[in-house]
Amino acid sequence: MRRSVLKITEVIILLTISVLGLAQKTDKVFLSNGNMLTGEIKNMKFAKLSYDVDGPGTISIKWEHVVKITSDKTFQVTMQNGDVLITRPDSAFFDQPATTLDSIIEIVRIKDRFLQRLDGSIDLGFNYAKSNSDLQFNFNSSVTYRKPKAELNFKLNSVITDNATDSISRKQDVTFDFYRKLKNRIYLNGLLGWQENTELGLENRYILPVVSGKILLNNNHQRLLTGAGLSGNLEQSSGSTSYSGSVEGILIISFKEFKYSTPKLSIDTRFAIFPGLTDWGRVRMAFNLTSKVEIFKDFNVGLTFYDEFDNRPPAGAQSKNDFGLNFTIGYEFGK
DSSP states (O other): OHHHHHHHHHHHHHHHHHHHHHHHOOEEEEETTSOEEEEEEEEEETTEEEEEETTTEEEEEEGGGEEEEEOSSOEEEEETTSOEEEEOOSHHHHTSTTOOGGGEEEEEEOOSSTGGGEEEEEEEEEEEETTTTEEEEEEEEEEEEEETTEEEEEEEEEEEEEOTTSOEEEEEEEEEEEEEEOGGGEEEEEEEEEEEEGGGTEEEEEEEEEEEEEEEEESSSEEEEEEEEEEEEEEEETTOOOOEEEEEEEEEEEEEEEEOSSSOEEEEEEEEEEEBTTTTTOEEEEEEEEEEEEEETTEEEEEEEEEEEESSOOTTOSOSEEEEEEEEEEEEEOO
């Protein structure tokens, strides 16, 4: 009798878990070929819908092949006009004027658990040149925590070069930043960070910039934004124990393009100018370009080019300009 009760209890528990699991996958996607899929919408970014169905698991669907979606779950939906909505993509949502699939730029699930709100990437690179015995290692990582209309980002970048002269040069930075979307494609970005670049004579730089700007281009394949702001800096030059403070202006322009045709390709560029305000006449510039190609699911290979310039670098600088080209192998998670 006791064993029978235990077996019945186990069956009830298993059935309950199965029903709950099936209940979560009630979203519907209607395709241009007439098919209808039932599953769970994960997200839609850069014209790719990530959709979880029983059997195959998570699949990718090109947004142009989708003619209709319905869900009773809450998402953060970014529209082409810059509006960020917390809503359910159901019939009532699409009955609103000027609300179509083409007007949706991004769909992000509002998740309850902390870990489910995280996404990021890890990239590693290694270069060696026999002609001059230069050995270079680079490591890049980023983690993003998403909340409705806001993001918290952590980024770590490191490029370490062992030169033929047995000297080691380092270009490294760590940043924490907060990004907030406002109305009319306006955004606000605050950041706390640390930087090092021995080629430019910089041992330590602590930065606290605040930037506001506008997203000029926002569609399913491209992002273009500009921004301006101020930054408070605290610098220590190589070989020195003292710090000097300064205030700089910031002007930035950033562009990203992503194509999900085979192979999947992304290009991400950022250019920034830092004119000195308290140190009048000093100008710094930074340019970054990263291109990645997916080789199989969540893994990619890429090239990163960086160029940094300082017309008045700290004492001990070997040059006013530092640039490099790195090959990387990377992994993305939570996307």
